[in-house]
Amino acid sequence: MxxxxxxxxxxxxxxxxxxxxxxxxxxxxxxKAPFANDLGPEAINVSGYPSEMQAKYEVFKQRCSKCHTLARPINAQFASAKVWERYVKRMMLRPGSGISGSDGKAIWEFLSYDGQARKTARRAEFEALRRRLLHEFKARYPQRYQELYAGHEDEVVKVK
Ligand code: HEC
Structure with missing residues (x-):
């Protein structure tokens, strides 16, 4: 194979x-196969972030919107540096990703910072958003919902 x-x-x-x-x-x-994440916001308000993180946000915006929208990572339950390391590597290794090692590192640093600031530090609010997205997704894509989330909703809304 x-x-x-x-x-x-x-x-x-x-x-x-x-x-x-x-x-x-x-x-x-x-x-193209949809995720609940895709139904949420497609941008992050980074105006309160350190300027270094604002610069890394630009790299993220450019590199992570090639195959799906930015909503997919922005509204993912993933927040910790450890989890993002795995996912950024996985995306970089996709054929045609076009993401260099240094861009991957900048993106990983941004997503780890943002995960703490916007997700872990405001857990209840972010998990409520994920619940809403799952609810909307269930109505729009019932079959895909069954494949992805049914039976483990509590797990997939949780910030990790
Ligand atoms: C070359 C195409 C491509 C690029 C570029 C890409 N992705 Fe993806 N992404 C995919 C595909 C295909 C999937 C669905 C399958 C999967 O989960 O791997 C996906 C799914 C995801 C998911 C959902 C995974 C899950 O299981 O919930 C996240 C989060 C994500 N991408 C983040 C990113 C980030 C962050 C970047 C930039 C570093 C990025 N993607 C760049 C192709 C891409």
């Missing part, structure tokens, strides 16, 4: 990728 196909399967794609697509096209295709 090629690396991209292994990645697709690991990511939980329900059907095998179409072989006529390039690896990059397959990833773009996979990225």
């Amino acid at each position: 090629c690396i991209a196909a292994a990645g697709l399967l690991e990511a939980g794609a329900s059907s095998p990728p179409t072989t006529s697509l390039t690896e990059e096209e397959q990833v773009r295709q996979l990225a």
Whole structure:
């Protein structure tokens, strides 16, 4: 199995990728399948963040909007440096990600800072937002909701 196909399967794609697509096209295709995160805000108000973090936000905006909107990471339950390290690496390794090591590091630093400031420090508020997004997602994408979230809603709203 090629690396991209292994990645697709690991990511939980329900059907095998179409072989006529390039690896990059397959990833773009996979990225289109919606998450509840996608229904939330697509920007962060960083006006109160240190200027260094505001600069890293620009790198994040540029690099993490290629395959899905920024809403996907912005409204993810992921907040800690440890969890973001795993996800930033995973996104960087996708064929065609175009994310260099130094950009990946800047993005990881931004998401770890933002995770603390906007999610962990305001946990109740952020988890309430995730509950609302899940609720809306269930109505709009009932089948995908079953695949992704049904039966473990409490777990997937939790900041981690
Ligand atoms: C090359 C395309 C591509 C780029 C660039 C990309 N992503 Fe993704 N992203 C995907 C795909 C495909 C999925 C869905 C499958 C998965 O979870 O890996 C996804 C899903 C996600 C999810 C949801 C994962 C989950 O399981 O809840 C998050 C969060 C995320 N991306 C964050 C990011 C961040 C942060 C960046 C920038 C560092 C980024 N993405 C850049 C392709 C991409």
